[in-house]
Amino acid sequence: MRNFAAILEREVKSYFLSPLAYVVIFFFLAVSGIFFYLILSNFVEMSLRATMQAQMYRMMPPKLNVNMMAIRPMLHNMALFALFFLPLVTMKLYAEEKKTGTIELLMTSPVTDSQVMLGKYTAALVLYTVMLALTFVYMIFLFIYGKPELGPILSGYLGLFLLGGAYLAFGLFFSSLTENQIIAAASTFAFILLFWAIGWVSGFVSASVGRVLEYFSLIEHFDDFAKGVIDTKHIVFYLSFIFMGLFLTYISIQSARWRGAK
Amino acid sequence: MIEVKHLSRNFGAVQAIQDISFEVQKGEIVGFLGPNGAGKTTTMRILTGYIPATSGTAKVAGFDVQEQSLEVRKRIGYMPENPPVYADMTVDQYLNFVAKIKGVDGKVRKSKVDEAMEKVGITDVGKRLIKHLSKGYRQRVGLAQALVHDPEVLILDEPTIGLDPKQIREVRTLIKGLAGQHTVILSTHILPEVSMTCQRVIIINKGKVVAEDTPDNLTARLAGNERLVMEVEGPADAVTQTLQAVPGVQNISVDRANGDGRIQLTVESSAGTDLRKELARTVVNNGWGLLELRPVEMSLEDVFLHLVTEEEEVAN
Ligand SMILES: Nc1ncnc2c1ncn2[C@@H]1O[C@H](COP(=O)(O)OP(=O)(O)OP(=O)(O)O)[C@@H](O)[C@H]1O
Ligand SMILES: [Mg+2]
Numbered sequence: 001m002r003n004f005a006a007i008l009e010r011e012v013k014s015y016f017l018s019p020l021a022y023v024v025i026f027f028f029l030a031v032s033g034i035f036f037y038l039i040l041s042n043f044v045e046m047s048l049r050a051t052m053q054a055q056m057y058r059m060m061p062p063k064l065n066v067n068m069m070a071i072r073p074m075l076h077n078m079a080l081f082a083l084f085f086l087p088l089v090t091m092k093l094y095a096e097e098k099k100t101g102t103i104e105l106l107m108t109s110p111v112t113d114s115q116v117m118l119g120k121y122t123a124a125l126v127l128y129t130v131m132l133a134l135t136f137v138y139m140i141f142l143f144i145y146g147k148p149e150l151g152p153i154l155s156g157y158l159g160l161f162l163l164g165g166a167y168l169a170f171g172l173f174f175s176s177l178t179e180n181q182i183i184a185a186a187s188t189f190a191f192i193l194l195f196w197a198i199g200w201v202s203g204f205v206s207a208s209v210g211r212v213l214e215y216f217s218l219i220e221h222f223d224d225f226a227k228g229v230i231d232t233k234h235i236v237f238y239l240s241f242i243f244m245g246l247f248l249t250y251i252s253i254q255s256a257r258w259r260g261a262k
Numbered sequence: 263m264i265e266v267k268h269l270s271r272n273f274g275a276v277q278a279i280q281d282i283s284f285e286v287q288k289g290e291i292v293g294f295l296g297p298n299g300a301g302k303t304t305t306m307r308i309l310t311g312y313i314p315a316t317s318g319t320a321k322v323a324g325f326d327v328q329e330q331s332l333e334v335r336k337r338i339g340y341m342p343e344n345p346p347v348y349a350d351m352t353v354d355q356y357l358n359f360v361a362k363i364k365g366v367d368g369k370v371r372k373s374k375v376d377e378a379m380e381k382v383g384i385t386d387v388g389k390r391l392i393k394h395l396s397k398g399y400r401q402r403v404g405l406a407q408a409l410v411h412d413p414e415v416l417i418l419d420e421p422t423i424g425l426d427p428k429q430i431r432e433v434r435t436l437i438k439g440l441a442g443q444h445t446v447i448l449s450t451h452i453l454p455e456v457s458m459t460c461q462r463v464i465i466i467n468k469g470k471v472v473a474e475d476t477p478d479n480l481t482a483r484l485a486g487n488e489r490l491v492m493e494v495e496g497p498a499d500a501v502t503q504t505l506q507a508v509p510g511v512q513n514i515s516v517d518r519a520n521g522d523g524r525i526q527l528t529v530e531s532s533a534g535t536d537l538r539k540e541l542a543r544t545v546v547n548n549g550w551g552l553l554e555l556r557p558v559e560m561s562l563e564d565v566f567l568h569l570v571t572e573e574e575e576v577a578n
Contacts, residue, residue, distance in 0.1 A: 002362070003362075003363055006359060006362040006363050007363070010348075010351075010359050013355075014348070014350060014351075017350050017351075018350060100344075100346070100347075100348075100349070101342060101344045101346050102346040102347065102348055103346075104312055104340075104342045104346050105340075105342075105346035105360070105407070106363070107311070107312050108310040108311055108312050108335055108338070108340050109335060109360075109363045109364055110332045110333075110335040110336040110363070110364060110365055111363050112332070257312070257313055257314060258313075258314060259273070260271070260273050260278075260304075260307075260313045
């Protein structure tokens with residue numbers, strides 16, 4: 001536990017000592033903010049128009065659902081932006097240490113490979129949590145000007161956390177394969193994109209294959225969270241994905257030891 | 263304290279070390295001497311638990327490096343060839359982190375870190391970022407890192423590489439001072455380095471232990487004569503007499519005189535001389551045929567050929 005905490009602490013500090021964390025946080029917030037603004041102004045315009053129409057026909061103004069029409073698309077957008085930014089968060093975790101040789105310190109110290117791995121992974125989760133927490137400020141606006149339901153927002157954030165956790169686990173894996181951070185980030189991005197898009201082709205294949213592909217699609221499991229439904233099957237899916245990423249990372253570290261590669 | 267038996271390690275088709283065995287007693291300083299690619303780093307990496315051996319066993323303080331790796335790692339301070347430092351940390355932060363993962367208790371951590379910094383003389387740069395330090399200071403931080411948990415065994419891979427002569431002297435003095443309290447293995451390809459710091463030398467070449475001795479005995483062995491093998495086409499008597507007269511030649515023996523006019527000779531000269539040019543010129547000027555001229559490959563001499571055997575600047 002102490003070893004895990006030591007690794008975690010060093011990684012988190014190192015994130016916030018480097019400009020990378022601030023750049024990632026800044027652009028993630030900026031892009032999310034822009035889309036939040038666009039979606040919200042679109043929603044406001046639509047509800048104004050609907051209210052005017054209702055008045056023309058002397059009907060009750062309709063109640064447009066802010067959760068369904070603004071928050072849900074917003075959550076989906078953030079899931080997409082995370083896909084672009086999280087590979088940048090994990091790329092250095094192993095690759096940099098392999099390049100500079102500090103991995104030799106960690107791997108010859110009385111800490112286990114899993115303590116190192118979990119420390120690094122948790123550090124990435126911490127940074128991601130900070131990113132998500134800051135976007136929560138946007139949601140607070142909604143409460144100032146309207147009455148959205150809190151439940152779907154919270155479940156959406158839980159979904160984002162799990163989805164991002166899956167990105168990060170595989171980001172860690174790809175970082176453990178190379179000493180080149182760019183390659184680590186690019187492979188992570190390509191891999192996650194594949195598992196995003198895998199469901200899209202389901203219309204072109206037979207129904208049973210389509211269902212399997214959809215099951216493996218990362219984003220397919222997210223929609224329920226964005227709608228406010230917390231279903232254990234989705235949680236299990238993401239946790240298995242995370243577990244798989246960490247497992248592969250562990251194997252990759254062990255294999256590097258056997259091969260004598262850095 | 264360290265017990266290595268029949269250790270081998272392959273990297274694919276490359277046999278980095280083959281059947282290495284040696285022992286190191288408690289408190290000894292042992293030098294690991296060998297040219298580039300000899301397998302020094304590979305052996306050290308197996309001892310420190312960084313990579314497993316392909317076959318053979320190694321024990322440190324009674325623990326098997328493979329089976330009880332964590333126990334071994336607790337007792338070893340290791341300085342890899344390149345100091346494993348985090349450039350974005352200050353020296354204090356870095357050593358504190360290392361102390362933590364080496365299992366130094368929170369209560370004594372600060373004093374252990376200070377002690378290590380004092381030993382290697384970096385107390386005044388504690389607040390500096392490691393990336394702003396000179397190569398020499400970085401090397402010392404690497405050494406402090408190996409010392410911080412006061413390990414029984416120190417494994418230092420080329421501890422003086424990249425330092426200037428003054429720093430080299432300081433680091434060597436430092437290492438010498440560690441004798442007794444720690445068991446030290448250090449690797450180097452510099453002969454005077456082992457003479458100055460080590461009580462015993464293990465010479466490895468091409469993955470094998472070729473000699474094990476005290477530095478003094480080794481230096482004496484190095485002073486042995488140079489030997490060249492020649493094959494010449496010409497009259498045996500005339501050739502030996504003429505070559506004997508070449509300045510520097512101490513002894514000539516005829517190994518083989520074939521009936522076809524070819525003779526094989528061994529030419530000895532004093533250590534450190536290279537008479538090949540002179541000998542070749544003499545043979546050719548006399549109109550004989552020079553068929554072969556090469557140094558004798560004695561295992562140890564072969565090794566010494568690739569070692570740094572003199573260090574003018576550092577000697578004081
Ligand atoms: N990870 C690796 N993969 C493949 N070959 C390796 C690896 N590490 C070492 N070798 C090979 O093993 C042999 C021994 O290397 P090693 O690094 O142990 O030598 P060394 O004595 O430390 O040399 P130097 O003085 O250059 O540091 C060399 O031929 C080297 O190329
Ligand atoms: Mg080496």
